[in-house]
Amino acid sequence: MSKVRVLIVDDASFIRDLVKKGLRDHFPGVQIEEAVNGRKALQLLNKQSIDLILCDWEMPEMSGLELLTWCREQDNLKATPFIMVTSRGDKENVVQAIQAGVSDFIGKPFSNEQLVTKVKKALHRAGKLEAFAPNQKPASNAFANDSLAALTGGKAEVLKPAAPSTPVATPAPVASPKPSAAPAGRGQGSLRLPGGSMACVIKALSLKDAQLLVKRGQLLPQVLESVVLDLEQGESSEIARLNGYLHAVAAFEPKADSEWLLLTLRFVDSDPQKLDYLSRLIARGTAQKHFTPGG
Structure with missing residues (x-):
């Protein structure tokens, strides 16, 4: 052979x-x-x-x-x-x-x-x-x-970061007091999984990982699943694509039927351009401005 x-x-x-x-x-x-x-x-x-x-x-x-x-x-x-x-x-x-x-x-x-x-x-x-x-x-x-x-x-549908499969623009109440609507801009992104794509809100961001909030739906992310996080950048609305894998998936609220999931995404890219982009996002304090359900 x-x-x-x-x-x-x-x-x-x-x-x-x-x-x-x-x-x-x-x-x-x-x-x-x-x-x-x-x-x-x-x-x-x-x-x-x-x-x-x-x-x-x-x-x-x-x-x-x-x-x-x-x-x-x-x-x-x-x-x-x-x-x-x-x-x-x-x-x-x-x-x-x-x-x-x-x-x-x-x-x-x-x-x-x-x-x-x-x-x-x-x-x-x-x-x-x-x-x-x-x-x-x-x-x-x-x-x-x-x-x-x-x-x-x-x-x-997967490759275009536009229409998400699970909208989160006006999330249902998940805690008291009632949450505000997810803001537009750098606070939101699109998470691509092998089975489809879903909108996400970025709760925290570092050079190594990101914490993402997604609304629970038919598409359920799995630990160790390979994913791509699409973030809109700049006035020209170019898309930064960050490759990674899901390190953890947990309920955001302390109950079994939590409407929101908290995902920990570990980045795997070593491309200097992508690391520089992340550094600039963090330096601008973007992570602190992101929407948090219930807050």
Whole structure:
């Protein structure tokens, strides 16, 4: 059986561990290489052959888009499947990556099933899937499609930080006295989970973590679940995407049917730009201005 070698490029060790576990559970014998940014990945690619690249977009030193552009300029890497594993799912970013030669996308946060499906698709195209399952048939004939519609299909609601699945603009009373409405602006954000998105209010913020309030609904966050926190920044309303995982989920009120949940989100990004953005938010005292139900 021929060996298949996959390169995982991400500055967050938590994300690399998630991808490694998903690959090893579903592709026995796969050989995995790691790199913490595009620069390290470039050095590795100059030394050995790789059959599939799974790469983050936003990384220090060299971004995923820069690495992709470099790969497509190399004769031996022009046809190598390159999948962006990223929270950048906006249409303009997708188009930019397609023009640079990306093979596919996996949106953060992702489920194990989504990861496996995308990897199978890429390995099938490259003629490498048979190395793991000789009797396995392709899951779909759509493997040959590489259009913008295919790459963005089904993701619009998750990737746009606009309409949240669970509104919190006018929360119901959760304690006495009656709470005020959640304010607009930096006090609110959108939390993306593998199963969907939900609005959140930021109760506390640091360089390492954030405490978020979400209204209890059908979508119930789980401990250790990979998530993306979208925060609106600046007058141009650009979105800062902060990757992390849920460290704790607790009832905000001391009762079993608490209408609000208090989530502790641990950040996993080491991108200096994102850390600088967090530092500026904290310096402006943003955390102290956030809405607290019942206050």
